[in-house]
Amino acid sequence: MVDYSVWDHIEVSDDEDDTHPNIDTASLFRWRHQARVERMEQIEKEKEELQKGANECKKKLLECQKKMKELEVQESAKPDSLKLKEELEQLKKEEKKWQKKEEELKKKEKTMPWNVDTLSKEGFSKEKKERKCVIHCKG
Template sequence: MEQFQKEKEEVDKGCRDCKRKLAECQKKMKELELSSSEGSKSELQRLQAEAQQLKKEEKNWEGKAETLRKKEKTMPWNVDTLSKDGFSKSVFNVKPEQQEESEEQKEKKHKTFVEKYEKQIKHFGKLEAEFARVISSG
C-alpha cells in the first residue's frame, strides 16, 4: 500500500512539474514572438522543439496516471484502501486550576456587577414587590 502511495505521489509530482515547465516554455515563446529579431528566431525554434518534447512527456505522465487509476480500481478492498485519516491530532481537556477568591475580590466583583446592572436590578426589584402585593391581596 505504501509503495502504491509513493508511486502515485511521484507520478503526480512529475505531471505537475511537466505542466509547469510547459507553461514557462510557452510564456517564453510568446515573449519571443513579440520581439521578432534574428537571434530570437533561432531561440524560438529551440523553444518550440522543447515545447513539443514537453507535450510528449506530459502525455507520458498522464498515461502513467491513468494506469495507476486503473490499478487502484482493481486493488482488493481492505482497511487501508477504504479508510483514511480525517486528522491526526489529539487534544486533552484539562480544567484550569481555580483559585479561591479572597473576600476583597468577591466584594469588588459584586460591587462592579451591581454598578453595571443597577437599572435592571431596580426594575426586577419593583416587579418582585408588585408580585408580592398581588399575591397577598389575592
C-alpha cells in the first residue's frame, strides 16, 4: 500500500489560493517566497551551528581521552586523572546533548512542509564542461 501522507504538507499551490481583491497577488506571492527562503536560511544556520558545536565537543572528547591514556602510562598523576575523569564524563554528557539536538533538528526538517524549492532536485544536467585536450608528442 502506498503512503500518501507525504503529500499532506506541501506549500506549492499559491496560484490556487483565493486572495482578497484589495491585496496585490504578486506581492503576496513575493512575501510568501521571502518568508519561505528566510525559514530555510534559518534552518541552515541551525545546522551549521549544530555541526560546529558537535565537532568541537568531539575534539575535546578525543583530547581528553588521549590525555587519559597518557596518564595511564605514567601512573604517577592521580589528582590529574581524577580531574580528567570528571571532565571526560561531562564531555560525554555534552556529546549526548548534541546528539539529542541533532535528532530534534532532523525531526523538525522532516515535519517541515515541502515547497517549490525543496520538492524536487536536479537529477542530471546537460551543461557541458570544458575539457582540456592533452596532446602527447614524441620528440
